[in-house]
Amino acid sequence: MAVESFEKSVDRALADAQLRKNFAFAMGNFILKRRAVFSDAEETERLRALGNAIKQRALSRLPDLLEQLEAACTRNGIRVHWAETTAVANRIVLEVIESHAAGRVVKGKSMVSEEMHLNAFLGAHGIEAIETDLGEFIIQLAGETPSHIIVPAIHKNKAQIAKIFHDKVPGAPYTEEVAELNAIARRTLRRKFYEAGIGLSGVNFAVAETGTLCLVENEGNGRMCTTVPPVHIAVMGLEKVVEKLADLPPLLRLLTGSATGQLVTTYVNLITSPRRAGEKDGPTEVHLVILDNGRSRIYQDPELRQTLQCVRCGTCLNHCPVYTRIGGHAYGFVYPGPIGKILTPQVEGLEKAGGLAFASSLCGACEEVCPVKIPITSLLRRLRDESYSREPQGTVPGRGCRQNLTERLAWGGWAFLNTHPRLNRMVTALLGMAGDYLPPAGPLERWMRYRTEPQFAGKGLHRRAKEEGIADE
Amino acid sequence: MSETARDRILARLRGAPRQEAPSPDVPAPAAAAPDRAARVARLKSLMETVRAEVHVLPAAEWIARLKEVLGARAIKTLLYAPGTDLGSAVAAAWQPDAAGLPELVAYAEPVESFKERLFGVEAALTTAAGAVADTGALILRPTGAEPRLMSLVPPVHIAVLRADTVYPSLEDAMREGRWAEGMPSNLLLISGPSKTADIELILAFGVHGPKELIVLIVE
Amino acid sequence: MTPETSKPSRVYFFGTCLIDAVYPDAGLAAIRLIEREGVRVVLPAGQSCCGQPAYNSGFPAEARAVARRQLQAFPEEIPVVVPSGSCAGMMKHHYPALFAGDPDLSSAQAFSGRVFEWSEFMVRVLGARYEDRGGPLRVTWHSSCHALREMRVIEHSKHLLRQLQNVELVELPGERECCGFGGTFSVKHPAISGAMVNDKVDDIQRTGAARVIAGDCGCLMNITGAADRRGLPFAGQHLAEFIWERIHGG
Numbered sequence: 001m002a003v004e005s006f007e008k009s010v011d012r013a014l015a016d017a018q019l020r021k022n023f024a025f026a027m028g029n030f031i032l033k034r035r036a037v038f039s040d041a042e043e044t045e046r047l048r049a050l051g052n053a054i055k056q057r058a059l060s061r062l063p064d065l066l067e068q069l070e071a072a073c074t075r076n077g078i079r080v081h082w083a084e085t086t087a088v089a090n091r092i093v094l095e096v097i098e099s100h101a102a103g104r105v106v107k108g109k110s111m112v113s114e115e116m117h118l119n120a121f122l123g124a125h126g127i128e129a130i131e132t133d134l135g136e137f138i139i140q141l142a143g144e145t146p147s148h149i150i151v152p153a154i155h156k157n158k159a160q161i162a163k164i165f166h167d168k169v170p171g172a173p174y175t176e177e178v179a180e181l182n183a184i185a186r187r188t189l190r191r192k193f194y195e196a197g198i199g200l201s202g203v204n205f206a207v208a209e210t211g212t213l214c215l216v217e218n219e220g221n222g223r224m225c226t227t228v229p230p231v232h233i234a235v236m237g238l239e240k241v242v243e244k245l246a247d248l249p250p251l252l253r254l255l256t257g258s259a260t261g262q263l264v265t266t267y268v269n270l271i272t273s274p275r276r277a278g279e280k281d282g283p284t285e286v287h288l289v290i291l292d293n294g295r296s297r298i299y300q301d302p303e304l305r306q307t308l309q310c311v312r313c314g315t316c317l318n319h320c321p322v323y324t325r326i327g328g329h330a331y332g333f334v335y336p337g338p339i340g341k342i343l344t345p346q347v348e349g350l351e352k353a354g355g356l357a358f359a360s361s362l363c364g365a366c367e368e369v370c371p372v373k374i375p376i377t378s379l380l381r382r383l384r385d386e387s388y389s390r391e392p393q394g395t396v397p398g399r400g401c402r403q404n405l406t407e408r409l410a411w412g413g414w415a416f417l418n419t420h421p422r423l424n425r426m427v428t429a430l431l432g433m434a435g436d437y438l439p440p441a442g443p444l445e446r447w448m449r450y451r452t453e454p455q456f457a458g459k460g461l462h463r464r465a466k467e468e469g470i471a472d473e
Numbered sequence: 474m475s476e477t478a479r480d481r482i483l484a485r486l487r488g489a490p491r492q493e494a495p496s497p498d499v500p501a502p503a504a505a506a507p508d509r510a511a512r513v514a515r516l517k518s519l520m521e522t523v524r525a526e527v528h529v530l531p532a533a534e535w536i537a538r539l540k541e542v543l544g545a546r547a548i549k550t551l552l553y554a555p556g557t558d559l560g561s562a563v564a565a566a567w568q569p570d571a572a573g574l575p576e577l578v579a580y581a582e583p584v585e586s587f588k589e590r591l592f593g594v595e596a597a598l599t600t601a602a603g604a605v606a607d608t609g610a611l612i613l614r615p616t617g618a619e620p621r622l623m624s625l626v627p628p629v630h631i632a633v634l635r636a637d638t639v640y641p642s643l644e645d646a647m648r649e650g651r652w653a654e655g656m657p658s659n660l661l662l663i664s665g666p667s668k669t670a671d672i673e674l675i676l677a678f679g680v681h682g683p684k685e686l687i688v689l690i691v692e
Numbered sequence: 693m694t695p696e697t698s699k700p701s702r703v704y705f706f707g708t709c710l711i712d713a714v715y716p717d718a719g720l721a722a723i724r725l726i727e728r729e730g731v732r733v734v735l736p737a738g739q740s741c742c743g744q745p746a747y748n749s750g751f752p753a754e755a756r757a758v759a760r761r762q763l764q765a766f767p768e769e770i771p772v773v774v775p776s777g778s779c780a781g782m783m784k785h786h787y788p789a790l791f792a793g794d795p796d797l798s799s800a801q802a803f804s805g806r807v808f809e810w811s812e813f814m815v816r817v818l819g820a821r822y823e824d825r826g827g828p829l830r831v832t833w834h835s836s837c838h839a840l841r842e843m844r845v846i847e848h849s850k851h852l853l854r855q856l857q858n859v860e861l862v863e864l865p866g867e868r869e870c871c872g873f874g875g876t877f878s879v880k881h882p883a884i885s886g887a888m889v890n891d892k893v894d895d896i897q898r899t900g901a902a903r904v905i906a907g908d909c910g911c912l913m914n915i916t917g918a919a920d921r922r923g924l925p926f927a928g929q930h931l932a933e934f935i936w937e938r939i940h941g942g
Contacts, residue, residue, distance in 0.1 A: 056495035063486035082479040135671035182677040210656045220667035220682020245653045249643040264608035268662035276658045278617035281584040296485040321870045325887045361874025363837040384750035415754040418740040419761045443879040450886035451917030461707045461716040472737040
């Protein structure tokens with residue numbers, strides 16, 4: 001995505017007063033909820049350090065754990081598929097669906113399936129993908145994509161949702177009562193759960209030790225999708241594997257507390273096998289699709305690899321002053337917010353998405369709350385370095401794509417000035433005299449769109465200090 | 474032998490620079506295990522915060538309470554699991570005279586032939602294999618006798634829990650239950666009735682899972 | 693608070709390029725307040741910028757060249773006091789990473805160990821105490837991101853502010869939220885930065901404070917520039933300059 005497009009979508013978002021109000025309200029709420037559930041600072045830091053250690057341990061053994069996961073799942077009767085690209089993953093899902101001559105699939109919320117653009121792909125092949133998470137259901141009706149990792153329809157308020165339901169759900173009255181909107185969704189989707197031949201879900205954590213898929217949710221739609229239909233397809237990014245069952249409790253506390261401010265979700269669903277002999281329900285066929293899509297390449301760089309620690313809690317979004325003001329759609333890619341800014345350039349390449357890494361003031365609010373302590377500001381800085389790097393190609397696609405003579409000269413000049421103190425003092429004195437007359441062009445023009453110009457001092461600090469007898473060595 | 478996607482992915486991962494061994498996990502500070510009464514109280518309190526209805530009662534009273542709970546809601550059909558101790562006890566309690574009581578519906582056949590009935594019953598009764606006090610959740614272990622959908626499909630879910638199976642934490646439950654040695658096909662934590670806050674973060678109960686969760690904690 | 697580290701007889705002062713060019717009074721006030729505690733201050737002529745602008749913009753080599761120059765300008769093993777959480781954070785927390793694999797690494801690490809943010813130095817090392825001779829004034833405090841999250845010195849800054857008996861310190865809603873400066877971010881993404889600073893200005897205006905006090909001149913330049921643009925009446929001031937004014941009855 002070219003910088004202009006991002007700027008345009010940012011301008012549009014900033015001008016949308018309703019959007020800004022919706023997001024400011026929701027993110028403010030999330031911040032308070034998180035603070036309430038993680039009220040003991042010392043314990044919270046201990047837990048975050050533990051989350052970081054568990055994820056780093058898993059990543060350090062990633063290929064072995066993936067093999068172990070596959071072996072355990074296979075033993076349990078879960079069929080494991082590997083997909084290097086989203087195109088392959090989509091084909092695998094399609095083949096499973098077509099092998100059962102099914103015309104529709106009910107879906108639990110899955111960001112990986114968004115990454116795959118699965119719904120559009122299935123639609124193009126005549127298969128209806130029905131979103132069942134309430135937020136996803138709303139945006140599917142509206143023909144939109146999610147604007148947040150956890151609450152996909154957060155950019156919409158009650159009135160907007162009421163209109164969508166009234167316009168798009170057959171027979172639905174216009175109502176802004178949340179309980180009634182809820183009831184409409186429940187009624188509509190209950191039939192779909194009942195009839196569906198295929199259910200699709202994501203995976204929050206995949207336990208290598210036991211071959212168990214761990215899914216968390218509050219609504220019950222996830223359990224409906226993974227338990228009612230005779231076939232369940234689970235899709236996961238390869239970084240979701242953890243080593244042992246005992247790793248789950250702290251990760252669940254961190255994920256749940258960070259995502260929604262809860263101690264525990266309504267349901268924690270641990271799936272280890274399809275229906276066993278003598279059992280009466282549960283899918284008779286379970287598939288797990290392990291998706292790469294650039295993750296193994298991210299893995300090549302020990303520093304950038306930390307991107308893969310992400311548990312998709314969304315709390316970095318909630319605390320980000322940029323996300324709060326522009327909302328999720330303005331980013332233009334599947335994953336918004338700080339995690340989107342470090343992940344997307346690495347997956348899509350710096351030419352297409354590297355600009356995202358610059359759309360941050362590096363305030364560090366995200367890093368302060370990340371449950372697995374991803375050093376987000378360091379990774380943003382690293383991606384900025386990659387954009388301008390003059391080294392030969394590295395692991396991030398598009399290294400050096402932003403190199404240009406103007407900036408090189410500008411920073412070279414800046415460095416020269418700042419390594420030659422006497423010259424520096426002269427320039428400072430010049431600014432003091434003529435700073436007010438600088439033409440409002442380039443950076444100064446952009447500064448002055450929202451501010452008056454800086455007032456350069458007639459005499460700089462060094463000169464004043466010298467005059468007042470402060471020693472300079 | 475042709476190289477598969479799996480081979481290529483694993484080869485790329487194995488070709489990456491070795492990461493330093495991460496520092497050992499810092500375990501939780503050893504907390505004094507709260508006594509049983511404290512655990513039960515915490516479980517009840519947390520579950521009630523998310524709108525579960527929790528009763529703590531002596532063993533002799535649970536059947537009567539169950540009948541009250543059902544009567545209060547005018548429940549007409551109750552799904553139960555005949556192959557379980559709980560199910561047998563309920564069937565016995567409905568003898569000799571089930572007047573004024575809901576019809577007992579047995580989940581006795583595969584869902585393929587039972588689905589319409591399943592989606593039509595008003596309530597279901599299951600055991601809870603245990604519970605976790607620190608976060609407030611029941612542990613359910615569906616089996617052939619007590620299938621998964623009992624605790625999901627009917628709008629009212631009633632769970633019976635023995636007070637001596639309330640663990641302080643999920644770590645404790647996993648360790649004492651030796652879960653890693655053999656997981657059931659499906660294991661669940663359930664902390665309350667289904668809910669969502671997807672619309673303006675306004676909490677609404679009773680989405681796709683049960684609208685009500687009633688827990689009978691039996692001492 | 694009792695001083696945690698023994699009082700040195702001399703310290704270096706890192707002026708920061710912003711204070712040098714735009715806010716020299718803040719720098720002078722900070723120096724005078726150190727001297728007032730009986731410590732001599734040296735302002736080496738060879739210093740310039742901490743290097744952060746290039747470091748954050750994808751030009752680490754240029755940043756390192758400038759950082760190296762700072763290492764050379766402050767050779768003695770005495771504290772380096774910095775009137776900015778942002779520059780102090782750069783020097784204390786990022787110089788070691790910037791010099792990874794470089795022959796000057798151990799020199800950078802030693803240097804980083806001597807860096808103090810100004811309010812931290814005044815409280816932890818000098819135990820400074822102040823008597824407020826000014827008239828009643830309502831102010832509010834903005835926590836700059838690096839002072840808050842990297843240097844963790846906000847409590848020291850507020851400890852100094854709270855000593856001023858005639859100053860009413862009103863809490864700023866969203867105190868910990870970024871003002872939108874972010875160095876080059878403010879000119880690379882002017883619209884987002886503008887939205888952030890305008891929200892900050894609205895928050896300050898609503899407190900009714902006559903002045904916003906901060907420990908970072910980048911934030912101040914950003915906030916006061918936006919307030920002036922909108923014709924809003926409140927002023928902004930660096931903590932050191934504010935204290936200097938108050939103890940002299942201003």
